[in-house]
Amino acid sequence: MVEIVFLIPFITGILAFFLSRNYGRALLVLTGVVHLVMSIFLWALRPSAMFPDYFAISPEGLLSLVVISLLFFLISIYCTSYLNAAEIHSEKMFIGCMLLFLSTMTMVTLSDHIMVMWIAIEATTLASAPLIYTHRTAASLEATWKYVLICSVGIAMALLGSVLITVSMDAGKVDALVSFSALTQVATRLDPLWLKAGFVFILVGYGTKMGLAPMHTWLPDAHSEAPSPASALLSGVLLNCAYLGIFKTNKIMFAAGLGDFSGMILMIFGLISILAAATYILKQTEYKRLLAYSSIENMGIIAFGTGVGGIGAYGAMICLIHHSLIKSSLFLTSGNILLGFGCKIIENIGELVTRMPRTFVSFFGGFVAISGFPPFGIFVGELLIIIGAFRAGYFIGAAIFMLSICVIFAGFANQIMKISFDESRTTHRIHATMNMIWPQYALLLTSVILSIWIPETLYRTILDAVTSIGGGI
Amino acid sequence: MIEPLDTILSLVLLSILFSFGSSLLPGLIEVIAFQGIVVSIVPLFLAHDMVPAGIAFTLVTLLIRGIIIPLCIYLAIKKIAIRREVEPIIGFHASILAGLALIVVATFVSRKFDVPSISASALLLPTTITLLVAGMFILIARRNAIAMVLGYIMMENGIYLVGTTFSIRALHIVEFGILLDVLAAVMIMAIILQNINHTFDDVDTALLRTLKE
Numbered sequence: 001m002v003e004i005v006f007l008i009p010f011i012t013g014i015l016a017f018f019l020s021r022n023y024g025r026a027l028l029v030l031t032g033v034v035h036l037v038m039s040i041f042l043w044a045l046r047p048s049a050m051f052p053d054y055f056a057i058s059p060e061g062l063l064s065l066v067v068i069s070l071l072f073f074l075i076s077i078y079c080t081s082y083l084n085a086a087e088i089h090s091e092k093m094f095i096g097c098m099l100l101f102l103s104t105m106t107m108v109t110l111s112d113h114i115m116v117m118w119i120a121i122e123a124t125t126l127a128s129a130p131l132i133y134t135h136r137t138a139a140s141l142e143a144t145w146k147y148v149l150i151c152s153v154g155i156a157m158a159l160l161g162s163v164l165i166t167v168s169m170d171a172g173k174v175d176a177l178v179s180f181s182a183l184t185q186v187a188t189r190l191d192p193l194w195l196k197a198g199f200v201f202i203l204v205g206y207g208t209k210m211g212l213a214p215m216h217t218w219l220p221d222a223h224s225e226a227p228s229p230a231s232a233l234l235s236g237v238l239l240n241c242a243y244l245g246i247f248k249t250n251k252i253m254f255a256a257g258l259g260d261f262s263g264m265i266l267m268i269f270g271l272i273s274i275l276a277a278a279t280y281i282l283k284q285t286e287y288k289r290l291l292a293y294s295s296i297e298n299m300g301i302i303a304f305g306t307g308v309g310g311i312g313a314y315g316a317m318i319c320l321i322h323h324s325l326i327k328s329s330l331f332l333t334s335g336n337i338l339l340g341f342g343c344k345i346i347e348n349i350g351e352l353v354t355r356m357p358r359t360f361v362s363f364f365g366g367f368v369a370i371s372g373f374p375p376f377g378i379f380v381g382e383l384l385i386i387i388g389a390f391r392a393g394y395f396i397g398a399a400i401f402m403l404s405i406c407v408i409f410a411g412f413a414n415q416i417m418k419i420s421f422d423e424s425r426t427t428h429r430i431h432a433t434m435n436m437i438w439p440q441y442a443l444l445l446t447s448v449i450l451s452i453w454i455p456e457t458l459y460r461t462i463l464d465a466v467t468s469i470g471g472g473i
Numbered sequence: 474m475i476e477p478l479d480t481i482l483s484l485v486l487l488s489i490l491f492s493f494g495s496s497l498l499p500g501l502i503e504v505i506a507f508q509g510i511v512v513s514i515v516p517l518f519l520a521h522d523m524v525p526a527g528i529a530f531t532l533v534t535l536l537i538r539g540i541i542i543p544l545c546i547y548l549a550i551k552k553i554a555i556r557r558e559v560e561p562i563i564g565f566h567a568s569i570l571a572g573l574a575l576i577v578v579a580t581f582v583s584r585k586f587d588v589p590s591i592s593a594s595a596l597l598l599p600t601t602i603t604l605l606v607a608g609m610f611i612l613i614a615r616r617n618a619i620a621m622v623l624g625y626i627m628m629e630n631g632i633y634l635v636g637t638t639f640s641i642r643a644l645h646i647v648e649f650g651i652l653l654d655v656l657a658a659v660m661i662m663a664i665i666l667q668n669i670n671h672t673f674d675d676v677d678t679a680l681l682r683t684l685k686e
Contacts (some may be wrong), residue, residue: 080668119650126657131664138672143679145618145665153612153625159651160605160632166640167588221684 002049002057005038005065006106011199013099017092024095025080032076033070033097035106035130039069043457049110053177056112059464060247065109067324068237072102074231074439078332081435082229083340089136094227098274100127106154108241112179114162117245118155118168122211124238125151129236131230132222132360143225150218151209158205158293161198165252168194172342178226180248184468187255195253199262202268207253211299212269213276220280223292224344228335235295236328241321245303249372251305251468259309259470272398273300278404282411286344288334290415291327294370297408298323298378304401305385306469317382317462322369322377322447329443330366333359336432337419339377343426350424351391359432362440367416371409376444432468478518482596485634486513486576489607492627493568498550498619502543505623508570510539512604512630516637519601530645537652538633540660549663550619553670560628560677563614579603587644588639597638604631618669622662672673 012031043062049055079098104127107120125148133144164310166178171191178184183190208215223231246266252261255363277297284290298319305316336359341349350358369376382405389398450458466472474573489506495501507639550557555564561568574597583598608628636648666676673680 115651119647119654122651122654122658126654126661129661129665133668140685141665141668141672143676144682145669145681146684148658148665149621149625152662153609153628154626156625156632160635163632163636163640171588179495225684233602279587422669 001047002042002055002110003065004053005035005042005255006103006110008034008038009099009103009106013096016096016099019092020121021083021091022277024092025083028079028095028098029073030100030290032073036069036073037066040391043461048211049112052112053179054116054206055109055110056111056179056366058112058248059243059461059468061109063321063461063465064240064244065148065394066242067321068102068105068109068409071233071236071324071328071443072263074334074442075232075265075328076336077435078232078439079214079229079258082227082335082339082347083208085436086227088134090134093130093133094230097127098230098233100237101131102204103127105237105241107229108244113182114165114178114180114183115159116246117180118159118162121158121206121242121245122152122155123156124241125209128234128238130229131234132226133228134227135225137225140225143221146218147222150215153326154215155343156205157208161201161203161205161249164198165190165249166202168192168198180251183252184255188257190252190256192256192258195256196258196261198266199249199253199258199393202247203262203265206242207269209305210239210246211242211273211296211301212303213273213296213300216273216276216296219296220289220292223295223331224286224288228288228338231291231334232328232331234262235292235331235387236324239295239299240324240355243299243320246303247306247465254469263307263309263470266303267394267397268307269299269405270304270307271313271397273303274296274401274404274408274414275298277405278411281408287337287349287415288344290330291330291334293334294330294408294412295327298327298370299320299406301382301385301401301405305381305388305396308385308392308394308397309470310388310391311471311473312385312392313466313469314462314473315384315388317381317466317471318377318384318451321450321459322381325443325447326341326366326376326378326451328367329362329440330370332364332393332436332440333366340432341426346418347370348424348426349419350422352420355424356432358437362437362444364420365444366417366440367412369444371406371412375448375451377447380451396427406455476518476594478515478594479596481515481518482594482600485600486603489576489603489627490569490572492611492623493572493607494565496559496561496565497512498559499547500619501559501620501623502547505626506539506543507544508627509629511534513538513636515634517618519638526645530649533649534633534652536632537656542656545660545663546619547623550664553667553676558617559620560616561614568610568624570605571610572603572633575606576603579606585607597634601631601634601638602662603636606633611635616678618666618678621678622659623667625662626659627654 168191211219305312330354579602580599611624
């Protein structure tokens with residue numbers, strides 16, 4: 001039953017390569033709806049998998065799955081209008097790859113076997129590479145090349161790390177399945193030295209894909225060159241998928257009593273990422289790259305929160321969910337701006353508030369949300385992480401964290417004000433249709449609702465996920 | 474006593490040194506193909522029980538690593554008719570010297586590790602470490618995009634060697650998935666290479682410098 005959720009988009013994805021334009025678009029939305037319904041079923045029923053050695057439902061996987069599903073559904077609706085307005089070279093390729101991308105990401109959230117997880121994450125790279133090259137320009141080609149090469153080499157490291165974990169099983173004379181759930185149960189008997197080595201390689205490997213500095217160099221290029229719906233998927237959910245690999249390995253580390261070791265490394269990588277984002281965000285000249293660096297910042301925040309543990313880990317999960325909602329909304333909005341002004345340079349864009357008022361609302365709302373203002377969820381998440389850091393006594397880490405966030409806010413605000421209110425000489429080309437507006441509003445509204453009221457089942461699932469890495473309220 | 478396994482592995486080490494010294498792409502591809510074949514037959518010489526499925530899997534690996542992947546790249550460079558130099562950042566003599574030093578260091582380092590399942594061969598751990606680092610070295614020290622892909626394949630060969638020899642719990646279905654992923658990655662890289670050549674008239678990665686801060 002579980003496997004059907006990623007098999008459906010896989011089949012429709014292949015089908016989309018052979019369909020005409022209109023059928024392809026309908027298929028995209030239809031798959032989005034079916035996928036959303038099935039994800040909700042999985043959430044409610046929690047069935048067992050047909051191949052329990054390879055796939056299983058975990059709380060953290062379910063959280064990511066539902067976020068992926070909701071995002072994909074809204075993005076597919078956005079796509080129906082976006083594809084009319086934008087010049088896309090091969091629409092069949094675009095829609096087919098979007099669906100295959102959805103399939104591979106769903107597979108990541110459901111995989112339990114360590115190697116299957118690797119296969120699925122590498123497959124996300126391969127399925128999304130053609131999306132980045134959609135515009136067929138020299139710059140997008142460069143971005144695709146960097147993306148495929150850096151991510152493949154990075155993920156090769158994660159494969160090595162996965163193998164080292166199986167070596168730790170041999171060294172500890174453990175006979176169990178090579179799956180995350182089985183290893184978490186027998187974690188204390190694994191050989192700690194090989195397990196640590198495996199974790200470091202997996203963190204570097206999946207960290208490359210997640211966009212942790214200093215392995216983040218592919219991320220701004222890929223996010224800025226991909227068409228906006230693809231950027232929204234890349235930033236909103238692909239990064240979460242890579243994080244899931246790290247999270248599950250961290251679970252084994254915590255169960256093995258090596259939580260301090262893994263937490264410290266996660267915090268260091270997290271702080272480096274936040275600092276790197278703060279450095280680059282100040283002098284950004286393109287708004288899509290600006291958003292990409294903000295993603296690096298948020299991934300750093302999530303890694304830091306996970307490393308802090310306790311209430312910080314809960315905060316990291318909150319940040320993870322809300323970052324997906326808000327950042328994908330921002331990337332979709334950036335697609336409207338790009339279509340409206342035909343330019344990615346911040347200097348050439350202005351008067352958004354009068355020229356595209358509805359787009360302005362979602363753009364500015366998204367900026368306020370991602371900067372961590374109430375009533376949006378990032379505020380709650382960051383606050384909990386800071387409280388967690390103070391409780392655990394990481395005062396220097398918390399200080400760097402807060403200072404960098406302030407710098408990032410200043411840099412971000414400066415650019416956003418230019419886009420929103422400065423004068424612009426560029427002529428304005430097209431107006432966004434309703435389908436290119438309300439998905440963003442829906443995403444932001446979801447974020448607001450979830451920060452005011454968390455349903456009991458969601459709260460339980462988040463808590464289930466974070467208690468396994470030493471988190472909790 | 475010299476084990477047959479060690480003889481095979483010494484061929485892998487030699488292929489690394491040859492690859493560091495290759496100045497032309499076709500030569501480099503041949504070396505990598507040879508390396509792929511040698512690496513994929515290593516499991517046959519291990520003491521683990523060999524079942525028919527295992528042998529069949531080894532043959533498929535050999536086919537993909539030794540023949541299909543190199544052929545795919547060879548056809549890519551044939552089709553785009555580009556300059557055949559690997560455009561080194563670090564010269565060939567220095568590269569070979571670095572390769573020798575790498576083997577020495579890897580041998581030295583591997584004495585510190587104790588992997589229970591590979592005590593049979595003295596060369597296995599040094600070879601895998603050398604392969605991994607050598608692949609990285611080619612990625613960094615060659616500007617030609619195809620040479621970089623070949624470096625990536627060399628790294629993957631190293632990881633394959635770790636996977637099949639260090640750990641005795643290999644599942645063929647899973648390894649097959651990994652193999653397919655690598656194959657697809659190389660094919661996508663080959664497609665991008667053709668496009669890079671089409672757009673820039675060269676595959677020198679120094680041309681790919683427009684996207685930066």
